Amino acid sequence: MSPNRRALPPPPPPPHLSCWPDREASLADRDRAMGELRERMFGGGRLAVFLLWLLLMEAGWGLVGAAAVVFDEALGVFGVALSLALAGLGAGALVPAVYFQVGGVRQDLEARRLFLRWAALDRAPAHDARHRAPGASLVWLLVSFALCAAGLGLCVAVPASARPGTTTYAEVAYGMGAGFLLWLTGLVGAAKAVGHYRLAVRLLSPGPPAPRRAGRPASSAPPPHG
Template sequence: MPSPTLPPPPPPEPIRAWPDRESLLADRARAMDELSRLSMGASRLVLLWLTAAGFAVGWGLVGGALKIFEEQPDVVSAMFGVILACMGAGFLLPTGIVVGLGMRRDKTVRARLLQWSSLDSDPRTDARFRAPGLSLCWFVPSFLLCALGLWLSIVTPADAQPGRETYTQVAVMMGLGLILWLTGLLGITKAVSHYRWAVRLLPSSAA
């Protein structure tokens, strides 16, 4: 699916040619609406979760391959382990690329949102960008993912007993915990950053 085209940044100050302030505010509102949707829309949250799920599946497959090789397999089992490892890499590499591209795109969206919002202020339209409910929709599940990931990363090695859990099992669970923790951290960071931006925007609008 092609990525939506981002609204362009505002033109440099020497070549700005809005006929009046109302035209500037209209363009500003349209650009900020689109950039906010591309940054904090529900589809972005779903994409974050799907990416994390793909990474977790890939890591689980790699863990399955490591477990097979840990048990000194025969030729058939070793071949199956290689297949699992290749399948895991098939999940890990694309999702890693998606995460990297997504973070780069989010940085661009954030920069353009700041550029457009700094052009002027409009109390009539700026108030809707606070969107505390939307920020909570990002923050609450992301916080729960962080807590679950941190719990897995700490409790798994602490409760591991020789002869019951192998090093591979502990490593796989800690890796899953790390994936959950990082996913939650990304969501929390985005929610807090958006809300702080909106809160700073409103006082400037009222000034």
């Protein structure tokens, strides 16, 4: 079952099945589909959900790390039971968060493929300027860079500051795991922002109209007689 509620727009029809009455109608549908796909990939809601799942993953990992620390220092049945309870709560938060985060990334990839197909359908510089989404891409890039920097900082600082006899292996593993989640999530967001920028430069730059197939276009064909 998909973790996303709303379905993505359908792909454009093949050229031989096009049913638009004229080019203006096809451009209107193209603009509408690209706008929805852009919002699904880079809208404020998408960024909020992206960070929310990251926060839940970090919370789940924190509970798992606390369980490891408690188990490492447990001296009786109560300590073991508390460790198992924390581990269960952590897994209950971490597993769904990872599932939904991965599902969101997969839908982003599918949305990008559909965006590419709609963009390649034609060229309309007057409409395409907003689909480049430079501001949204920059926000995603800056947020992702901050996540990567924080994650790498944790992965380096935690083991470097560990003191033999004082810092446990569980504490080091927890700190490095939290940093790795930040770094990996930031890397995904940065790749998404850079990939859209390259796509926009390649497909949405002003240029001649997209080539059409030779022969009579499907949109100008007379309606079938019945």
